[in-house]
Amino acid sequence: MRAVCWEGREDVRVQSVPDPQILNPRDAIVRVTSTAICGSDLHIYDGFIPTMQRGDVLGHEFMGEVVDVGRDQSRLRVGDRVVVPFTIACGACFFCREDLWSLCDNSNPNAWMAEKLYGFSGSGLFGYSHLYGGYPGGQAEYVRVPFADVGPLKVPDALSDDQVLFLSDILPTGYMAAENCNIRPGDTVAVWGCGPVGQFAIRSAYLLGAERVIAIDRFPDRLALAVSGGAEAIDYSRTDVPDALRALTGGQGPDACIDAVGLEAHGTTLDAWYDKAKTSMFMATDRSHALREAIGACRKGGTVSVPGVYGGWLDKFPLGAAFAKGLTLKMGQTHVHKYMPRLLSLIEEGRIDATSIITHRASLEDAPELYRTFRDKRDSCMKVVLSPGASSAHDAAPGEMAEPGGGSR
Ligand SMILES: [Zn+2]
Ligand SMILES: [Zn+2]
Numbered sequence: 391m392r393a394v395c396w397e398g399r400e401d402v403r404v405q406s407v408p409d410p411q412i413l414n415p416r417d418a419i420v421r422v423t424s425t426a427i428c429g430s431d432l433h434i435y436d437g438f439i440p441t442m443q444r445g446d447v448l449g450h451e452f453m454g455e456v457v458d459v460g461r462d463q464s465r466l467r468v469g470d471r472v473v474v475p476f477t478i479a480c481g482a483c484f485f486c487r488e489d490l491w492s493l494c495d496n497s498n499p500n501a502w503m504a505e506k507l508y509g510f511s512g513s514g515l516f517g518y519s520h521l522y523g524g525y526p527g528g529q530a531e532y533v534r535v536p537f538a539d540v541g542p543l544k545v546p547d548a549l550s551d552d553q554v555l556f557l558s559d560i561l562p563t564g565y566m567a568a569e570n571c572n573i574r575p576g577d578t579v580a581v582w583g584c585g586p587v588g589q590f591a592i593r594s595a596y597l598l599g600a601e602r603v604i605a606i607d608r609f610p611d612r613l614a615l616a617v618s619g620g621a622e623a624i625d626y627s628r629t630d631v632p633d634a635l636r637a638l639t640g641g642q643g644p645d646a647c648i649d650a651v652g653l654e655a656h657g658t659t660l661d662a663w664y665d666k667a668k669t670s671m672f673m674a675t676d677r678s679h680a681l682r683e684a685i686g687a688c689r690k691g692g693t694v695s696v697p698g699v700y701g702g703w704l705d706k707f708p709l710g711a712a713f714a715k716g717l718t719l720k721m722g723q724t725h726v727h728k729y730m731p732r733l734l735s736l737i738e739e740g741r742i743d744a745t746s747i748i749t750h751r752a753s754l755e756d757a758p759e760l761y762r763t764f765r766d767k768r769d770s771c772m773k774v775v776l777s778p779g780a781s782s783a784h785d786a787a788p789g790e791m792a793e794p795g796g797g798s799r
Contacts, residue, residue, distance in 0.1 A: 391406070391407060391408075391409050391410075391530060391531040391532050392404055392405070392406060392407075392530065392531050392754055392755070392778065393405060393406075393407045393447040393526070393529065393530035393531070393754075394447065394448045394449060394527075394529035394530065394754065394757040394758075394776075395407065395444075395445050395446065395447055395448070396434060396435075396442050396443075396444070396445070396446045396448055397444050397445070398437075398444065399435075399436065399437035400435060400436070400437070400762075402435065402448065402757060402758050402761050403758060404754060404755050404757055404758065405445075407445070407447065407526075407530070409532055410526065410532050410533060410534035411534070412458060412459070412460045412534070413534065413536075414460060414536060415460040415461045415462035415463070416460055416462050416463055416536070416537055416538060416539050416540075417459070417460040417463070417534055417535060417536055417538055418456050418458065418459045418460070418463060418466050418534075418535045418538035418542065419456070419457050419458040419459075419532055419533070419534055419535070420452070420453075420454040420455065420456055420457065420472065420474060420528075420532065420533050420535055420542070421454045421455045421456075421457045421531065421532055422452050422453070422454040422528050422529075422530060422531060422532065422533060422778050423453060423454040423455060423471075423551055423777065423778070423779065424452065424453055424454070424551040424552070424555045424775055424776070424777055425449050425451060425452035425453075425528045425529050425530075425555075425754075425775070425776050425777075425778070426449075426451040426452075426555060426556070426558075426560075426773060426774060426775050426776070427449075427451075427529070427757070427760060427761060427764055427773075427774040427776070428450065428451050428559060428560065428586075429585050429586065429587065429652075430450075430518075430652070430699050431448060431449070431450075431517075431761070432761075432764065432765050433652070433699060433701070434448065434518070434519070435761050435765055436765065438701060439518070439519050439521075439701060440519065440521060440701075441500075441503060441519045441520040441521040442519050442520070443520060443524075446517070446519070446520075446524070446526070446527075447517060447526035447527045447529065447530050447533075448517045448527045448529045449516065449517040449527035449528040449529025449530065449533075450476035450515055450516040450517045450518055450527055450528060450558070450559060451476060451528065451555065451556065451558040451559045451560070452474055452516075452527075452528025452529070452533060452555075452558060453471070453472060453473040453474060453545070453551060453554065453555050453558060454471070454472070454528075454533075455469065455470070455471055455472075456468055456469065456470040456471075456472060456538075456542075457532070459538070460538075462539075463538060463539055464539050465538075465539040466538055466539065466542060466544075470542075470544055471544065471545055471547065472542035472543060472544055472545065473542065473543050473545055473554050473555065473557045473558050473730070474516070474528065474533075474535055474541060474542045474543075474558055475491070475541045475542075475543075475557075475558060475559075475562075475726035475727050475730065476515055476516055476518075476558055476559045476724075476726060477491055477492040477494070477497075477512075477513045477514075477515060477541075477723060477724065477725070477726050477727070478494065478497040478498075478513055478514040478515065478516065478523065478525065478536055478537060478541065479491040479492075479494035479497055479513050479537060479540055479541060479727055480494050480495075480496035480497055480537050480540065481537060481539070481540035482496070483495040483496050486540075486727075489725060489728045490725055491513065491725040491726060491727040491728060492512055492513050492722060492723035492724055492725050492726070493512050493513060493722075493723075493725075494512075494513035494514075495511075497513045497514035497523065497536065497537065498511045498512070498513060498514040498522060498523045499514070499523055499524070500520050500521060500522070500523055500524060503520065503521045504521055504522070507521070507702075512722075512723055513723070514536075515723075516528055516533070517529065529754065529757060529776060530754070530778070531754070531778045540727070541726075541727060543557060543730045543731065543734065545557075545734065546738070549737065549738070550745075551775075552744070552745045552748060552775065553737055553743075553744060553745055554734065554737060554744070555744070555775065556586070556590075556744045556747075557726075557730050557733055557734060557737075557744075558726070559724065559726065560586045560587050560590055561590050561729075561733055561742070561744055562724045562725075562726045562728075562729035562730060562733060563587050563590070563697050563724040563726075564586070564587045564588070564589065564590025564591040564592075564593070564594050564650070564697065565590060565591075565594040565729055565733060566697065566724050566725065566729060567587065567591040567594070567648050567650060567695045567696075567697035568591050568594035568595040568597075568598050568600075568648070568695070569594070569598060570693065570695040570720035570721075571595065571598075571600075571645075571646035571648065571693050571695050571720075572646070572693055572718075573595060573598045573599050573600050573645075573646065574599065574645075575599045575601065576601045577599070577600050577601060577602075577645040577646060578600070578601065578602040578603070578604065578638075578639055578644045578645050578646075579595045579600045579602070579603050579604070579644060579645065579646045579647070579648065580603075580604040580605075580606065580635055580644040580646075580647045580648070580684070580687065580688075581595070581603060581604070581605050581606065581616075581621070581647075581648045581650055582606045582607075582647070582648065582649050582650060582651050582680040582683065582684055582698075583606070583607060583649070583650035583651035583652075583680060583698065584605050584606070584607035584609070584612035584613055584615065584616045584650075585612065585650065585772065586747045586772060586773050587650045587697050587698075588605065588607070588612075588616070588648070588650035588651075589612075589615055589616060589619060589746075589747050590742075590744075590747075591648050591650055591697065592605055592616055592619045592620070592621045593619050593620075593742060594742075595648075596619075596620055597736070597741065597742070602622065602638075603619075603620060603621040603622070604621060604622045604623075604624060604635065604638060604644065605617070605621035605622065605623050605624070606623075606624045606626050606631055607623075607625070607626070608625055608626055608627040609767060609770075610625075611770045611772070612772065613625060615746065615747070615772070618746075622638065631683055631687065632683065632686055632687045635687045636687075639689070642689050643687055643688055643689035643690070643692065644687065644688060644689060644692065645689055645692050645693070646688070646692055646693040646694070646695060647684035647685075647687060647688045647692065647693075647694045647695070648684070648694075648695045648696075648697065649680045649681045649684045649694065649695070649696045649697070649698045650697050650698055651679075651680035651681075651698045652680075652696075652697075652698025652699040652700060680698065681694075681696065681698070681700075681704070681707075682706070682707070682708055685708050685711050685712050685717065686708065686711055688715065688717055689715075690715045690716060691715070691716045691717070692715070692717060692718070693717065693718040693719075693720060694712070694717055694718070694719050694720075695719075695720050695721070696719065696720070696721035696722075697721075697724070700721075747772050747773045748772075748773050748775055749769075749770055749771050749772045749773055749774070750763070750764075750769070750771055750773070750774040750775070751774075751775050751776075751777070751780075752774065752775075752776055752777075752780070752782075753776065753777060753778075753780040753781055753782040754776045754777070754778040754780075755782035756776070756782050757776055760774045760776070
């Protein structure tokens with residue numbers, strides 16, 4: 391089969407690899423109909439995620455049709471159409487029973503690596519390094535899904551792939567980020583980063599009762615989409631964010647702050663340049679400008695929610711400010727399994743439109759070009775959906791060549 395493989399920093403290639411096989415009795419094999427490139431895939435692309443190996447198949451946002459099941463598969467049948475959570479969970483351990491699916495104790499065969507780094511290991515993840523289990527990902531024609539009697543969500547035929555694909559990660563991630571804010575009626579929530587997770591966090595904050603959401607980014611198209619979701623916009627390249635937030639909240643600060651940026655934050659202030667210099671010399675692992683600013687801006691007694699990905703050790707982390715202001719910090723990989731059914735209902739009721747963030751559609755074969763387009767935020771790229779079945783822009787007959795930038799039709 392064809393699959394998107396990591397071959398090194400800024401080097402992904404579409405290659406032929408062996409078809410996945412059923413390895414365990416609860417497995418299923420899914421033929422992928424749609425898969426997306428995630429902002430967190432860019433952390434791999436840029437070389438920030440350790441324990442990647444050449445040839446690893448990428449991708450953790452995917453859906454498709456079940457084409458084979460193991461002998462103990464009690465829930466899925468060949469032909470079922472499913473969306474698969476990016477977190478792999480057994481369904482039976484302490485953490486799964488507590489609804490803490492991304493902390494499953496039984497799905498990371500390389501738990502010893504994470505234990506060395508973090509004390510304990512979270513769940514295995516599709517296509518996200520050997521630290522998280524080394525599972526081949528879903529940017530491929532086929533994928534093996536472990537514990538397939540627990541994770542995959544069957545979706546109604548009436549809904550298109552575009553409508554439900556993001557149940558695999560970013561929609562639940564944005565929703566959990568907002569839920570972690572403990573929003574009460576009348577609250578103001580500020581969101582750093584208006585990529586896909588930020589967009590869904592904005593919409594989820596309103597669904598959960600926020601009165602105002604303030605969105606912070608520097609790309610006009612991303613801010614415009616945030617505004618169309620009801621947010622007020624701050625362009626951090628032109629405005630001092632803490633001052634603006636103070637002015638917008640009567641001097642008190644937002645009740646909750648969401649860092650939907652994560653470890654590769656950009657910024658224009660001194661600490662942001664310091665981070666960039668240090669990480670580029672490998673003297674630090676994470677650039678945390680957005681998180682610092684969120685902690686500084688949040689009102690006393692408020693909540694800082696962190697759906698953005700962090701991997702290692704933070705430098706210049708303002709724990710003193712968090713302590714002095716009595717902040718609550720909430721974070722972590724998304725408990726996707728917990729949120730999928732309720733978000734599917736919201737999609738069916740038309741209360742969440744997940745399709746508005748898609749800017750690029752292409753064939754799997756075009757993945758290398760689109761990784762670069764997305765990373766460089768060229769062509770207003772916000773979200774790339776790849777279809778393994780579609781023909782590549784490069785296969786187009788003369789006269790039908792795609793626009794430069796690929797797939798933005
Ligand atoms: Zn993702
Ligand atoms: Zn478990």
